[in-house]
Amino acid sequence: MKHLAAIAVLLAAALPGVAQAQYGPDMRSSFGAGRGDQDAARAAVREGRQAPLSQVLANIAQRTPGRHLNTTQSSYNGRPAYFVQWRTPDGQVIVFIADAESGAIIGRDGR
Template identity: 65%
Template sequence: MKRLLVITALLAAPLAAAAQPWPDGGRAAYGADRSDQDRARDAVRSGRQAPLSRVLAMIAQRTPGRHLNTTQGDQGGRPVYFVQWQMTDGRVVIFVVDAESGQIIGRQGG
């Protein structure tokens, strides 16, 4: 009987979680929202921000490895890219890149 209750609880938990509304009215709570992406795209098109493709090519020239992920934020009031990069030996480095100039301004890890 206990086993049946445990199995029932385990099966019902994902259904209950799926039935819960998103905390912000329907949009998933991870990643950038659409307006963030649109602002970044507009900044690149207008020349106020370096294209991510150029930033990734520059990092690849200097540091062999592969791109894992990129997020945007700010550092010291300036827009930056946080580029997560896996080096050929498996270590992961986060490059902090000035989004306006496209220059690396910091490095964390690795």
């Protein structure tokens, strides 16, 4: 019983540090894009300046069996791009690079 109490005290003491560790110095989550980034991407899709991610994922699924793991946005050769992590049935992870404006796959990095 003393062990459980000690563990509970240690966990309670560690929680504030864990919660702070999730955010970088700019107060954006370190686990993915900040909310503003997602809102900007949605606005770009609504305004027709960017292809929807669902279109990109469907394009990848047609050519490569597997499942979507994660997506980030950045630039590639000076253009906005989606970086899509994709796991194949044999466990290989491929990062597809898609032009965010057209949705076309413009590169890939197999790992």
